[in-house]
Amino acid sequence: MAASDRKIGDVILDVRNISLRFGGVKALTDISFNVREHEVRAIIGPNGAGKSSMLNCINGVYNPQDGEITYRGRTFHHLNAPQVAKMGIARTFQNLALFKGMSVLDNIMTGRNLKMKTGLFAQALRLGPAEREEIAHREHVERIIDFLEIQAWRKTPVGRLPYGLQKRVDLGRALAMEPDVLLLDEPMAGMNVEEKQDMSRFILDVNAEFGTTIVLIEHDMGVVMDISDRVVVLDYGKKIGDGTPDEVRSNPEVITAYLGTSH
Amino acid sequence: MVDSTFGRLLLAHAAQRPDAPALREKVYGIWQTTSWQALAAQVRALACGLAEAGLQRGQHLVVIGENRPRLSAAMLAAQALGAVPVPLYQDAAATEFVYPLQNAEVAFAVVEDQEQVDKLIEIREQLPALTRIWFDDPRGLRHYDEPGLAPLDALLAAGQAFDRAHPGRYEHEVEAGRADDVAAMFFTSGTTGHPKGVVHTHRSLIDRAQAGATFDRLDSCEEVLAYLPPAWIGQNIFSYAQWLACGYVVNCPESAATVSIDLKEIGPTYYFAPPRVFEGLLTTVMIRMEDASAPKRWLFQRAMALAKRVGPARMDGQPLALTDRLRYALADLLVLGPLRNSLGFSRVRVAYTAGEAIGPDLFSFYRAIGINLKQLYGSTETAVFVCLQPDHEARADTVGVPIAGVEIKVSDSGEVLVKSPGLLQGYYKNPAATAEVLGEDGWYRTGDAGFIDGAGHLKIIDRAKDVGRMQGGNMFAPKYIENKLKFFPYIKEAVAFGDGRDRVCAFVNIDMEAVGNWAERRNLPYAGYTDLAAKPEVGELIRDCVLQVNADLARDALLAGCQISRFLVLHKELDADDGELTRTRKVRRGHIADKYRVLVDAMYGNLPAQYIETQVRFEDGRTGQVSATLQIHDTPVTPAADARRAA
Numbered sequence: 001m002a003a004s005d006r007k008i009g010d011v012i013l014d015v016r017n018i019s020l021r022f023g024g025v026k027a028l029t030d031i032s033f034n035v036r037e038h039e040v041r042a043i044i045g046p047n048g049a050g051k052s053s054m055l056n057c058i059n060g061v062y063n064p065q066d067g068e069i070t071y072r073g074r075t076f077h078h079l080n081a082p083q084v085a086k087m088g089i090a091r092t093f094q095n096l097a098l099f100k101g102m103s104v105l106d107n108i109m110t111g112r113n114l115k116m117k118t119g120l121f122a123q124a125l126r127l128g129p130a131e132r133e134e135i136a137h138r139e140h141v142e143r144i145i146d147f148l149e150i151q152a153w154r155k156t157p158v159g160r161l162p163y164g165l166q167k168r169v170d171l172g173r174a175l176a177m178e179p180d181v182l183l184l185d186e187p188m189a190g191m192n193v194e195e196k197q198d199m200s201r202f203i204l205d206v207n208a209e210f211g212t213t214i215v216l217i218e219h220d221m222g223v224v225m226d227i228s229d230r231v232v233v234l235d236y237g238k239k240i241g242d243g244t245p246d247e248v249r250s251n252p253e254v255i256t257a258y259l260g261t262s263h
Numbered sequence: 264m265v266d267s268t269f270g271r272l273l274l275a276h277a278a279q280r281p282d283a284p285a286l287r288e289k290v291y292g293i294w295q296t297t298s299w300q301a302l303a304a305q306v307r308a309l310a311c312g313l314a315e316a317g318l319q320r321g322q323h324l325v326v327i328g329e330n331r332p333r334l335s336a337a338m339l340a341a342q343a344l345g346a347v348p349v350p351l352y353q354d355a356a357a358t359e360f361v362y363p364l365q366n367a368e369v370a371f372a373v374v375e376d377q378e379q380v381d382k383l384i385e386i387r388e389q390l391p392a393l394t395r396i397w398f399d400d401p402r403g404l405r406h407y408d409e410p411g412l413a414p415l416d417a418l419l420a421a422g423q424a425f426d427r428a429h430p431g432r433y434e435h436e437v438e439a440g441r442a443d444d445v446a447a448m449f450f451t452s453g454t455t456g457h458p459k460g461v462v463h464t465h466r467s468l469i470d471r472a473q474a475g476a477t478f479d480r481l482d483s484c485e486e487v488l489a490y491l492p493p494a495w496i497g498q499n500i501f502s503y504a505q506w507l508a509c510g511y512v513v514n515c516p517e518s519a520a521t522v523s524i525d526l527k528e529i530g531p532t533y534y535f536a537p538p539r540v541f542e543g544l545l546t547t548v549m550i551r552m553e554d555a556s557a558p559k560r561w562l563f564q565r566a567m568a569l570a571k572r573v574g575p576a577r578m579d580g581q582p583l584a585l586t587d588r589l590r591y592a593l594a595d596l597l598v599l600g601p602l603r604n605s606l607g608f609s610r611v612r613v614a615y616t617a618g619e620a621i622g623p624d625l626f627s628f629y630r631a632i633g634i635n636l637k638q639l640y641g642s643t644e645t646a647v648f649v650c651l652q653p654d655h656e657a658r659a660d661t662v663g664v665p666i667a668g669v670e671i672k673v674s675d676s677g678e679v680l681v682k683s684p685g686l687l688q689g690y691y692k693n694p695a696a697t698a699e700v701l702g703e704d705g706w707y708r709t710g711d712a713g714f715i716d717g718a719g720h721l722k723i724i725d726r727a728k729d730v731g732r733m734q735g736g737n738m739f740a741p742k743y744i745e746n747k748l749k750f751f752p753y754i755k756e757a758v759a760f761g762d763g764r765d766r767v768c769a770f771v772n773i774d775m776e777a778v779g780n781w782a783e784r785r786n787l788p789y790a791g792y793t794d795l796a797a798k799p800e801v802g803e804l805i806r807d808c809v810l811q812v813n814a815d816l817a818r819d820a821l822l823a824g825c826q827i828s829r830f831l832v833l834h835k836e837l838d839a840d841d842g843e844l845t846r847t848r849k850v851r852r853g854h855i856a857d858k859y860r861v862l863v864d865a866m867y868g869n870l871p872a873q874y875i876e877t878q879v880r881f882e883d884g885r886t887g888q889v890s891a892t893l894q895i896h897d898t899p900v901t902p903a904a905d906a907r908r909a910a
Contacts, residue, residue: 142291
């Protein structure tokens with residue numbers, strides 16, 4: 001219900017003719033698609049289709065050999081990760097990259113890193129401005145903890161949490177950046193049905209409450225179709241479908257890629 | 264005080280001690296305090312808002328959610344207007360709300376969050392009378408376009424405006440309230456048929472709250488943690504009626520998952536928990552001790568052995584030998600004190616348990632470690648307080664002495680009858696059910712079988728209708744047997760059969776946490792509950808427990824015939840969502856016997872194993888299938904006479 005009432009805006013992220021090669025291996029071939037403001041956009045495809053590579057191109061981790069990416073009117077041929085983060089694009093990782101020995105609170109606090117204004121020196125000495133800033137950031141982090149319903153594990157080292165909760169902490173850290181665009185790399189991988197439902201609800205809530213634009217990769221078709229506004233389908237590094245979940249579901253090429261002969 | 268109403272009690276606290284804390288809630292990791300003055304202002308605004316919305320004297324206001332300060336305020340606001348708050352269980356499925364809302368002709372509802380709003384919208388077609396729904400937490404609800412749905416903030420704002428436009432209206436409404444007006448309605452979970460709305464007046468609730476407070480000398484300094492469902496009358500008494508009667512502080516936990524953390528932070532002085540919570544805490548302690556290092560385990564065992572020997576007598580105020588006093592002080596310093604602290608019970612002055620009979624070992628464990636745990640007797644219909652155990656007179660097998668205002672007698676059939684100022688007015692729109700329990704003579708029939716013992720304590724054996732006879736004429740008290748089984752940390756639930764049979768058989772539910780931990784330490788792999796329950800090793804583990812229960816039963820001449828001859832470990836957890844437990848987690852024995860008839864027949868038919876498929880229902884209403892082949896275990900029964908000779 002919440003999702004249908006959102007106002008989806010103009011295109012904010014436009015990916016044009018991206019090709020990415022690792023030596024002779026073509027990971028992505030001539031991929032184009034766009035993302036509108038406030039929408040939930042999914043990239044799906046079988047294993048090895050190039051989904052994570054696509055996300056890594058947007059994220060500035062990989063540099064595609066061809067193509068360009070336009071974000072909020074600015075066109076880029078080469079991006080790097082810190083630059084992307086500063087532009088308000090955050091991401092989570094398929095193979096969690098959390099600090100296992102640190103508490104949930106501290107892990108999410110690291111997401112505030114870019115927002116910290118006071119210098120290392122002031123923070124180390126707990127000078128007035130640094131302390132005030134820390135309190136403000138802590139409050140923001142507490143709101144995220146409340147939002148993701150992980151209050152009971154606030155002070156638990158992340159490494160001791162079950163996998164589903166770690167995924168939630170990973171999402172929390174990305175949210176701490178107050179991103180405009182959130183890239184989620186297989187947020188539901190390895191989860192049971194209940195955990196998947198929880199995570200779907202959190203993704204929709206993030207989208208509804210904060211208006212965050214969401215680009216997510218997933219290979220569980222069922223979940224994607226339920227929560228996405230539009231879906232891009234990749235197979236062998238090529239785009240084979242693009243449209244609303246219903247359009248994609250009835251696309252014969254997509255059906256073949258998912259249900260056809262074994263690869 | 265006796266002629267007071269909740270609205271007037273609130274105003275009195277706000278006038279006499281405006282800045283004293285009334286409520287605390289942990290928000291964003293920090294405890295936030297609401298003073299009596301601030302609470303009174305909030306209630307005033309809510310009441311004015313409800314009045315403007317059209318809530319009339321005598322009308323019902325449904326309240327659904329966890330313990331949230333603003334939901335308590337909404338209940339107070341309704342009562343200030345002479346309307347009747349009806350709290351419902353927040354974990355009930357949407358369909359379970361239909362009957363109470365129809366029955367009470369509910370037009371207005373105040374709910375906690377999106378989850379509850381979604382449930383009401385789901386059933387709204389069946390509730391034409393429901394016109395307005397207000398929610399406390401706006402999360403996820405921003406874009407809902409549902410007629411009559413609004414945030415509680417909007418109600419507060421509307422109320423403040425209405426208050427300014429109609430000065431004196433609120434005071435007038437509070438003044439117009441009478442002690443004999445209906446104050447609240449509680450739907451009983453009901454083991455059969457529709458739930459029944461139990462109607463209580465301001466007088467009945469406040470009188471009992473007062474009587475209980477006087478009995479235990481409660482004052483405004485008590486700290487209470489509100490963590491049980493507000494729809495349950497016990498929660499209403501401890502965190503609402505007595506809160507307003509005494510003016511102490513009620514603390515609302517951050518979320519259901521943080522209760523044990525919040526308990527430690529608050530350190531309540533007055534605490535109530537049903538036996539299953541004490542059981543759960545003990546299980547956690549035992550599991551953690553099994554994982555502890557050898558020297559710690561040794562120290563713990565030494566301290567516990569001493570505490571078991573000396574502790575209960577110490578709590579009962581009996582004189583102790585000097586050496587025992589010194590030893591206990593040392594054990595208290597090294598083990599018991601830290602243990603109480605880690606349970607969150609450091610400051611507990613009075614702790615109660617009720618709702619189910621408590622296992623004697625479980626009960627004495629808490630007394631032994633120095634917690635003043637006592638039992639009480641009461642029900643929704645009696646506004647809880649009928650019998651309470653005085654300090655120094657706590658017994659595992661009694662429920663205390665009748666307190667001020669209460670008369671008790673036992674009918675010829677052995678049923679306990681009660682007369683008290685706290686008795687219900689009746690069941691809402693159900694005179695037939697009312698007449699069944701409330702006679703012309705003013706005696707309330709509790710439905711419990713029991714007697715008054717030599718020391719004047721009431722002793723409850725079982726539900727009157729559950730106490731049966733076995734074929735040989737032996738008394739069959741299923742709950743007594745089940746409780747003995749459930750004291751073992753490995754057993755979560757048990758269901759005993761035997762009424763009209765020649766022997767007793769039982770179903771057992773393993774405790775996932777405890778048995779899972781046990782299995783891990785033995786490198787026993789398992790895939791989930793069903794798989795773990797079916798392990799032969801687990802069967803053996805439970806068999807040992809059953810054998811110990813049989814040995815224990817054999818020692819009791821009255822109940823030696825109730826020893827368990829066969830049992831099986833169920834393939835799924837008994838669940839309120841499947842109708843197997845009530846919302847207060849009482850076993851619905853008849854329903855279980857019907858649902859698992861093939862298993863019962865297999866046990867009595869001496870089959871070695873039985874295949875079963877069961878449908879399970881999730882909280883959101885979807886269903887799934889579980890199937891398994893269950894092994895049935897035989898356990899030797901000691902004839903009573905032999906046991907006596909051996910002893």
